[in-house]
Amino acid sequence: MSTASSSVVSDQFPAGLRVLVVDDDPTCLKILEKMLRTCLYEVTKSNRAELALDMLRDKRNIFDIVISDVHMPDMDGFKLLEQVGLEMDLPVIMMSADDSKHVVMKGVTHGACDYLIKPVRIEALKNIWQHVVRKRKNGWKEIEQSGSVDEGDRQQKPSEDVDYSSSANEGNWRSSKRRKDEEDEADDRDDSSTLKKPRVVWSVELHQQFVAAVNQLGIDKAVPKKILELMNVPGLTRENVASHLQKYRLYLRRLSGVSQHSCNSFISPQDASYGPLSPLNGLDLQTFAATGHIPAQSLATLQAAGLSRSTAKSGMPMPLVEQRNLFSFDNAKLRFGDGQPQHMNSGKQMNLLHGIPTNMEPKQLVNLHHSAQSLGGMNMQVSPHGGHNGQSSSILMQMSQPQARGQILNETTGGQVARLPTSTGQPILSNGIAGGVLARNGIVENGRAGYNQVPQTSSMLNFPLNHAPELPGNSFPLGSSPGISAITSKGGFHEDANSDIKGSAGFIQSYDIFNDLQQHKPNGWELQNVGVGVGLTFDASQHSNSLRSNIDVAPSVLINQSYSSSQRNGQNSNATVTGKAIFSVGEGIEHRNNGQNVGQHMNNLLGDNSMRIKTERVPDTIFQPALFPQHFGQEDLMSALLKQQQDGIGPAENEFDFDGYPLDNIPV
């Protein structure tokens, strides 16, 4: 994995991509093998799907991507596709001489990242590495990606806000593959259920009912039939429940996987603080999630671990992504369930922020913080989601739109962009999805950023994590109370964050930054913005409330993020968002080191985003100093922010406003 991920950024990248080709036709297999080798990929071939699956199970992570024929005697290519998606979530490319639309559609709906028509041409194979990169960038979200697409459509319809999470679920479920132990259940749905039957929309309420039923039965004993009986929802079939259960289990499994990863990463960092986290690792996240009793802290730690991990690895996008996803899930849920309350808060915060520019009062700041927290939760979600980002973002967007708070939401979601630009808020709403994406990027960036300032990064992560944990617990189990818990946790978060920071440094720093900013008011705002952009924004805001003192560290964290993002980010939007946030912070920050850092981050983000502009700057700032000390010009930051906004969000103006705001307010 590490090699692969590092190779992503290396000059030779596509070379050495580990490809597993599965085709029962020896002629095609021979040709494909040769073509792939000509592309300098590392090729493993199998003429039987069962064998291929065994290989994948035996040595996971040894393959970066799978190319499979559709028609094979021993196992339908789509089943292999499902299995792979369910068990290892590798990108799978389907191929067939059959170019009929329904078969291609089937491949897409089963989660294939591409569909090649035979004869396959080498030109098509030269680009398959993009799926690997995309998968890593989006993290495990890809599975849910189909869902996000749906969400995208739905987002356009305000009334369907609630459905976002559900849609995400749908996507997951759709693409999710059945597990071995669920083979019998899988048979029920098989292709027909996934393809032809009208999909059940797993609304938040429905999912809550589902989770409640699962919890009542116990995750290990929950079977579709009993769940269905407990849920007692007319129209819902056992197949619907079975597939949703699979998806849910998959989610839990991933969650646990992430936590483990994070634990490892923590350990590697050598941070004393990590120690505590390790226990968490041992714990099954799934269980927690299932129970709905996952302590925010634990989650935070897990996240932090993940973050640290990522940082430690520096190159490992995957872990980060996963974490993100987890978070995003939680966030999404929270949003929905708690969403309104939070939104309200956030909305207020938004207002405050708006006002802040001119008159930042302590109270307002506090509110902002709160809102920020709530927003942070949102942001966190977004970033974690990566894949889910779109959903969360959209959700946020929706939320924000309806209410004046919307802006706040936007900020959070859009995060980053939104905040800076408070005014941008509305635009952001539309951009919501993009924002989400940005958030994702930000996360990734954070993870990546980890490199030097791992500790800092981790602190950032912690924050998000905290939010996420709360969210997850709520959302998963029922999704109803997430918001509240999240809020409560927020208070605690600050503290946690601090502690985390110590342990994971990275997160803490971020928070600190925020805090500092808050203290400085102007700075605080900036930081918040930044945090938001990064996905950490939320945290920052919270921190600012509780932590004003730590701000300095945060900048570094931000910087890290930005670095990472710039380097690896594929998702420009996220980066941009972050960048914006950072920028806004930047002004305030400029005064402080943090501000500078933020600015850098922003730049980085921008760069990542695509935003060519910022990237350039970023490198300079970031590289030069140790993050903290670096003094990025506000102008640069601003420009970066603007650029970012333009690129991703568009409303550069807002960002600028924010910047201005922070300064004014900062006086407090």
Added chain:
Amino acid sequence: MERNQSRRQLAVMRQSLFDQGYLDEQFIQLEELQDDANPNFVEEVVTLYYRDSARLVTSIEQALRDKSPLDFNKLDSYMHQFKGSSSSIGAKKVKAESTQFREYCRAGNGEGCLRTFQQLKKEYTTLKKKLEGYYQLARQAGPNEIACRPK
């Protein structure tokens, strides 16, 4: 001199395969894949194709012999595999016949299937002979020139 002549003859023969529609650009793709590591790659692939597809042809023949009633799904499945292989080596005419065959399968046209299959076998065999002759000549032209990709 003799060698150059063989090479020229080889080039002409190759070109005629394209001109007469036996091969398409996929075959060129294969030729382009041929390198020092696999100097006989195309020939190997062609050999593999004929060895493996022979069983499919046999299977289809048997399925067509079971007149009552024809299992079009089975036939279509066989032909799908056959088409996948054929298209992968750039056997243009064979691929066209297999496409036609599948259309008849879908239409439930047994007569069409039988007729098309006869035509398919003819193209399949013709191409095999032509390619065999081509590679035989290539070998005569000299080891170093074997199936080099004439541009």
